[in-house]
Amino acid sequence: MQTLKFSFLGLLAVILIATSCSKKGEKQEMVTPVVSKTDSLRAATRNTFTFYSFKDGRVIETKDSASTKWDFAIRLATIIVNSGSSGPGNVGVITQKGIFDTFKSAPESGYAYDTTGSKLAINSGLTTGWYNYDPASHNFTPKAGIFFVFKTNDNHYVKVEMLSARYEDFTGPMPLFIWHKFRYVYQPNGTKEF
Amino acid sequence: MTSSFLRISMRIGFIVFFFIIFLQLKAQQSPVATPMHTTGEDTSFNTNKVLDEVVITATRTENRVSNIPLPIHVINAGSIQQSGAQRLIDVLQMQTGLMIASNPLGTALKGYPNPFGDGIQMQGLDPAYTLILIDGEPVTGRNAGIINLDRIAVGNIKQIEILKGPATSLYGSDALAGVINIISADPRKNDFSFQTHYSTNNTLGLSGTANLKAKKAAYQLFAKRYSSDGYDFDKDLYGQTVDPFTNYSVNGKMIYDFNERSNLLTSLRYNSSNQKNAYLIYPDDQVVAVGGHTIEEDKSAFIRYKNHPGDALSYIAQVYATNYSNNANVYIEKDGSLFDHIGLSQTLIKPEFQINLGRDPLSLGILGVGYNWEKISSTRYNGDHQLNAFYILGQKQWVINSTNIIVGGRYEKNVLYKAQFNPKLSVAHKFTPDFILKASIGTGFKTPDFRQQFLSFDNTMVNYFIVGAKELTNVLQEQIRRGLLDDNEEVRAFMVTNELIPEKSIGMNLGLDYTLKQNTVFKLNLFRNDITHLIESYSLPLVTKNGTGFFSYKNVNKVFTEGAEFSINHRFNRFFTINGAYQYLIAKDKEIINQIKNGEIYKRDPSTNVSSPVRLSDYHGLFNRSKHSGNLSIRYFNDRLKGGAMVLAKYRGRFGYFGLNGFNDGNNILDDDREFIKEFTLLNISVNKNLGKYFDLQAGIENLLNYTNKVYMPNIFGRVYFINLNFKL
Numbered sequence: 001m002q003t004l005k006f007s008f009l010g011l012l013a014v015i016l017i018a019t020s021c022s023k024k025g026e027k028q029e030m031v032t033p034v035v036s037k038t039d040s041l042r043a044a045t046r047n048t049f050t051f052y053s054f055k056d057g058r059v060i061e062t063k064d065s066a067s068t069k070w071d072f073a074i075r076l077a078t079i080i081v082n083s084g085s086s087g088p089g090n091v092g093v094i095t096q097k098g099i100f101d102t103f104k105s106a107p108e109s110g111y112a113y114d115t116t117g118s119k120l121a122i123n124s125g126l127t128t129g130w131y132n133y134d135p136a137s138h139n140f141t142p143k144a145g146i147f148f149v150f151k152t153n154d155n156h157y158v159k160v161e162m163l164s165a166r167y168e169d170f171t172g173p174m175p176l177f178i179w180h181k182f183r184y185v186y187q188p189n190g191t192k193e194f
Numbered sequence: 195m196t197s198s199f200l201r202i203s204m205r206i207g208f209i210v211f212f213f214i215i216f217l218q219l220k221a222q223q224s225p226v227a228t229p230m231h232t233t234g235e236d237t238s239f240n241t242n243k244v245l246d247e248v249v250i251t252a253t254r255t256e257n258r259v260s261n262i263p264l265p266i267h268v269i270n271a272g273s274i275q276q277s278g279a280q281r282l283i284d285v286l287q288m289q290t291g292l293m294i295a296s297n298p299l300g301t302a303l304k305g306y307p308n309p310f311g312d313g314i315q316m317q318g319l320d321p322a323y324t325l326i327l328i329d330g331e332p333v334t335g336r337n338a339g340i341i342n343l344d345r346i347a348v349g350n351i352k353q354i355e356i357l358k359g360p361a362t363s364l365y366g367s368d369a370l371a372g373v374i375n376i377i378s379a380d381p382r383k384n385d386f387s388f389q390t391h392y393s394t395n396n397t398l399g400l401s402g403t404a405n406l407k408a409k410k411a412a413y414q415l416f417a418k419r420y421s422s423d424g425y426d427f428d429k430d431l432y433g434q435t436v437d438p439f440t441n442y443s444v445n446g447k448m449i450y451d452f453n454e455r456s457n458l459l460t461s462l463r464y465n466s467s468n469q470k471n472a473y474l475i476y477p478d479d480q481v482v483a484v485g486g487h488t489i490e491e492d493k494s495a496f497i498r499y500k501n502h503p504g505d506a507l508s509y510i511a512q513v514y515a516t517n518y519s520n521n522a523n524v525y526i527e528k529d530g531s532l533f534d535h536i537g538l539s540q541t542l543i544k545p546e547f548q549i550n551l552g553r554d555p556l557s558l559g560i561l562g563v564g565y566n567w568e569k570i571s572s573t574r575y576n577g578d579h580q581l582n583a584f585y586i587l588g589q590k591q592w593v594i595n596s597t598n599i600i601v602g603g604r605y606e607k608n609v610l611y612k613a614q615f616n617p618k619l620s621v622a623h624k625f626t627p628d629f630i631l632k633a634s635i636g637t638g639f640k641t642p643d644f645r646q647q648f649l650s651f652d653n654t655m656v657n658y659f660i661v662g663a664k665e666l667t668n669v670l671q672e673q674i675r676r677g678l679l680d681d682n683e684e685v686r687a688f689m690v691t692n693e694l695i696p697e698k699s700i701g702m703n704l705g706l707d708y709t710l711k712q713n714t715v716f717k718l719n720l721f722r723n724d725i726t727h728l729i730e731s732y733s734l735p736l737v738t739k740n741g742t743g744f745f746s747y748k749n750v751n752k753v754f755t756e757g758a759e760f761s762i763n764h765r766f767n768r769f770f771t772i773n774g775a776y777q778y779l780i781a782k783d784k785e786i787i788n789q790i791k792n793g794e795i796y797k798r799d800p801s802t803n804v805s806s807p808v809r810l811s812d813y814h815g816l817f818n819r820s821k822h823s824g825n826l827s828i829r830y831f832n833d834r835l836k837g838g839a840m841v842l843a844k845y846r847g848r849f850g851y852f853g854l855n856g857f858n859d860g861n862n863i864l865d866d867d868r869e870f871i872k873e874f875t876l877l878n879i880s881v882n883k884n885l886g887k888y889f890d891l892q893a894g895i896e897n898l899l900n901y902t903n904k905v906y907m908p909n910i911f912g913r914v915y916f917i918n919l920n921f922k923l
Contacts, residue, residue, distance in 0.1 A: 139858070145798075145861075
């Protein structure tokens, strides 16, 4: 009973805060709100990468891989970004430790770029990289407390957190596809604040 | 909270304990040490007192349990026989603080049999850290750190001695958690016995022992055949969960007495286990069925000469030689062509000489010297490898007033590693003959096993190499030579001398034994083990142009285990005994604790995707450890009715399982309730009745509660009915 009462009060508080916030928002109509999105992409486990654009919020076709239309791409658990050896763009990325939700401001500098094929901006190494790999089940799980801060081709800032990786059902020895689920916050106004 | 409380209380305990002894040594004059009576017979049914068994494992000389300052437990032949158990693992897993544990790589083959077999976890440490001995000599042939205990037949066992705490000061490498010593029976008179066992899954056990006692010589022949059809939990998976197998064991023993003071013992052991294999492979994305057999063989020979030339002098000269081999041949079912052959052969030859000095068994000094000549060859290693070691050990026992003190140490020089010296100090103080305090502290070490040094395994199916530390440079050079790796700084960083050093531990045990009215014994033991330089596999940040990754081994972790064990053993009368015990256990990784304290470890709830830092209170420690466990044994045998009954129960509290039901919260540590396998109880009952002069009929049910966990513990079948017919002449 006690908990019920509390949760009811809590709910009330949330509604009050939510309504008051939206009132404030009305006053600052000029500011475009940040884009928060949770999305999944289907990546091949070998050969080809799957490309993604934050601005468009969708997968970019492979034929556009030589363009600046995409920001990052995944194959199995290897992430490349559109710069240097990987693409014609100048996408930079910071691998950030901490809590995604409370991270409010993108850094000025420190962005890494794909320089050579063996020196990528994002470490996708088996134990040192952005995920945990279980050699027994071959499952990948994004490490908690790690996310990425992107600086896109047109100098927009995005924070991205990988959430999960699941193999698509398969017959045969090797899964052919893996689904990566991720969420991101894209700042369309070009500022560093999320 | 609890763990630091334990640690502090243990430290205080040690200080207080040694202080009391100091005072007692100064004050007391009259010695009250219990005299030795080593009859060696199982006298359990001739008395209504709780037994004070004679053991050999703790000091390498015969001593009564009450005189030994160490936590040691004895499983005698009578209770093994009355339980009807056929497999060593079933005997051991019902004991206090011993749990079945498997290699994580094996357990992850969910629903499939574990290729490495099951081992025993002791004081919270993995099976690799418990030394398994037969008659004091090491069993070799570990797969992924585990000795498959099905290689040891249950039959002519006199008793099993379980010594907890590091015993490296006597037995060398691997004895960090403790020692399980299986003592075989000696031929003492002319007799013949035969047992026929039949149980669920068409499991058939046939074993016979013949003993012949002549004037000066005594002979024993033991043979056992044990086979089963296995079982299948999941018809949708190709092959059985446990495939059919057949084990054979033969053991011959001869003791020749030259005179009253000297004798010669020779023993030969042979064991083979033949396990069927059947599984699917996928060459070029086609499904192909393959099948074959895995054959494990153990052969060993032991010869020991004992002489007692003077009252205060005896010596033992002995040689132990053993070979373990494991051969798997797998053929493609369609055309019978060979698909894969895996072979391993490991040989140990161990000559040893030991001198015992002193009259009183409680104040003996022993001095031993020996050499391990060990060789291994495998299809997964490049070439043959040797791991030879010279060792010398010493131990002195004293009785001062009512205090027993044992000081010992062992120096070992292994060709591959720096010399190791491992000391141990143990003290027992008898306030009264019924109230004994025991304390011991010792170090242990474990040399890296062959696999961690020499493995060179290219898993082409899943694209990775697993490479032993000493092979890493060679393998990387080979990849460069083939043009699969660039010859750059990053690669060369791993082409240095990759030296593994032995894993080390310090173990402390503090206990008290209290005997009430000669028929009730209370025992309490607190333990703490600190292990450093634990060897773990790691992945290199390198990938070949074919996309192949690399795993190797290095010394990284520091872990500790600590806890308490409490038992009550009560004898109601000469027919009826009850024994109950409980173990509390904490086992944690110190590095993880530091990282949590520094705020470096986070978790992400997989259902809400909300991340948060892991708090210290969230961290439950190492996987596969039960904080609470306990066991109960009720044994009844009435020699007038010539019948009895036995109940054995083992409770295993909840324990963590990595990746349980696909759960992963983004860190590899145990910090969520969803990562726990629920607690369970195994309950076995058996009854037996003598039929006439020669026969004894026994029937029972193992796992009466029918506990199963088909996916995560496929080694537990469920309820098993058995019947044994014993014949004795």
